[in-house]
Amino acid sequence: MSWSAPGGPGRIAGDGAVVARAPAKINVHLAVGPLRSDGFHELRTVYLAVSLFDTVTVRPGDGLALEVAGEGAAATTGPDAVPADRRNLVWRAAELLAERAGVAADASITVDKSIPVAAGLAGGSADAAAALVALDALWGTRATRGELAALAAQLGSDVPFSLQGGVALGSGRGEQLSPVLARRRWDWVLGIAGEGLSTPAVYGELDRLRAAGRLPGGEELTPPEPVIAALRSGPVAALAAAVSNDLQPPALSLRPPLRRALRAAAEAGAAAAVVSGSGPTVAALAEDEESAVRLTAALAGEGVFRTVRAVHGPVPGARLVG
Ligand SMILES: C[C@@](CO)(OP(=O)(O)O)[C@H](O)COP(=O)(O)OP(=O)(O)OC[C@H]1O[C@@H](n2ccc(N)nc2=O)[C@H](O)[C@@H]1O
Numbered sequence: 111m112s113w114s115a116p117g118g119p120g121r122i123a124g125d126g127a128v129v130a131r132a133p134a135k136i137n138v139h140l141a142v143g144p145l146r147s148d149g150f151h152e153l154r155t156v157y158l159a160v161s162l163f164d165t166v167t168v169r170p171g172d173g174l175a176l177e178v179a180g181e182g183a184a185a186t187t188g189p190d191a192v193p194a195d196r197r198n199l200v201w202r203a204a205e206l207l208a209e210r211a212g213v214a215a216d217a218s219i220t221v222d223k224s225i226p227v228a229a230g231l232a233g234g235s236a237d238a239a240a241a242l243v244a245l246d247a248l249w250g251t252r253a254t255r256g257e258l259a260a261l262a263a264q265l266g267s268d269v270p271f272s273l274q275g276g277v278a279l280g281s282g283r284g285e286q287l288s289p290v291l292a293r294r295r296w297d298w299v300l301g302i303a304g305e306g307l308s309t310p311a312v313y314g315e316l317d318r319l320r321a322a323g324r325l326p327g328g329e330e331l332t333p334p335e336p337v338i339a340a341l342r343s344g345p346v347a348a349l350a351a352a353v354s355n356d357l358q359p360p361a362l363s364l365r366p367p368l369r370r371a372l373r374a375a376a377e378a379g380a381a382a383a384v385v386s387g388s389g390p391t392v393a394a395l396a397e398d399e400e401s402a403v404r405l406t407a408a409l410a411g412e413g414v415f416r417t418v419r420a421v422h423g424p425v426p427g428a429r430l431v432g
C-alpha cells in the first residue's frame with residue numbers, strides 16, 4: 111500500500127473540526143452459504159444505502175478520545191451497548207489508519223448516532239467508514255479511495271459498502287463490491303425494534319437451523335440476478351417479487367414477534383416486507399407516498415419501537431460534510 115506523505119489538514123472548519131457522515135444500509139438480497147473455515151459465511155448480497163445517517167466529527171487531540179452521542183449512547187449492556195473505547199469500530203478505524211499512514215493517532219472524536227444499534231442497518235460500519243474519511247482529512251494522510259476500502263475491509267464485512275454507498279453486489283464475506291445500476295428512487299419504511307439482535311447470534315442460529323435440517327444447507331446460493339434486474343428495470347412489483355433474505359428465518363426464530371410486524375406491513379399493502387440483514391429492523395417497501403403513510407401507521411405498535419422513512423435516492427457512501 112502506498113501512502114503519500116502527510117500533506118497537511120483537509121477540509122477543516124474554524125474550530126479545527128472535520129465532519130463526515132455515512133448512511134445506513136438495507137439488504138434487498140442476502141444469500142448465505144455454509145460457514146467457512148475462517149468463521150465467516152460466503153455471501154451474495156445486494157446492499158442499498160438509505161437516507162438515514164450517522165455523523166462523525168473529529169478534532170485535533172492528544173491521543174484518542176471518543177464520545178458516543180444520540181441514539182446509540184443509551185444502552186450500557188447487551189447488543190445495543192456502544193462502547194466508547196477501543197472496542198468501538200471508530201477507535202479501531204483511527205488506530206488502523208494512523209498505523210498504516212505512519213502518523214500519530216491523535217484525535218478527539220464524537221459519533222452522533224441516528225442509525226439504531228444492532229438493527230441490521232450497519233450503523234457501526236457507517237461510523238467506521240465516516241471516521242476513516244474524516245480522519246484522513248484531519249491528519250492529511252491523503253489515502254486513495256482504494257486504500258481506504260482496503261482498511262475498511264479489515265474493520266468489518268459491511269464497512270467497504272458503507273464507504274462506497276449507492277447500490278452494490280457484495281460477495282466473499284460481503285466486502286468484495288461491484289456497483290449495481292438502480293434506475294429510480296425507492297421509498298422504504300423501517301420498523302425499528304426496541305431491542306437489537308447480535309449479528310453473530312443470527313448467523314449462529316442459521317447454522318443451527320441448517321444443522322437440524324430445518325432449513326436448506328445453503329450449498330447453493332440464491333442468485334442475485336433477479337434483484338439486480340428488478341433494480342435496473344424499475345417497477346416496484348418486480349423488486350418486491352425478488353427481495354429475499356436467508357437471515358430472516360433465524361432472526362424470526364430468535365425474535366418471534368417480528369412475524370407480526372412483517373404481517374402487519376403486508377396487510378397494510380407493503381409491496382414487500384423483509385428483515386434487513388441480521389435484523390431486527392423490518393424494511394417495508396412502499397408503492398407511493400400514501401402507502402408509506404399507511405405502512406408507518408401499521409408498523410407502529412407491532413413489536414416495533416419506532417418507524418423511520420428512508421429512501422434510496424441514490425445515497426452516497428461516507429463523505430465529508432460542511
Ligand atoms: C448481516 C450483515 C448483512 O449485511 O449485516 P448486519 O445486518 O448485521 O448489519 C453482515 O453480513 C454483517 O456484517 P458485519 O456486521 O460487518 O460483520 P463482521 O463484523 O464482519 O462480522 C461479525 C460476525 O458476523 C458473522 N459473519 C459476518 C459476515 C459474514 N459474511 N459471515 C459471518 O458469519 C461472523 O460471526 C462474524 O464474526
Ligand SMILES: Nc1ncnc2c1ncn2[C@@H]1O[C@H](COP(=O)(O)OP(=O)(O)O)[C@@H](O)[C@H]1O
Pocket residue numbers: 182188189190191192193197198199200221226227228229230231232233234235237238307309388389
Ligand atoms: N460505532 C459503533 N456503533 C454501533 N455499534 C458498535 C460501534 N462500534 C462497535 N459496535 C458494536 O457493534 C454491535 C452492532 O453494531 P451495529 O453496526 O449497530 O449493528 P448491525 O451489525 O446489526 O448492523 C454493537 O452491539 C456494538 O457493541
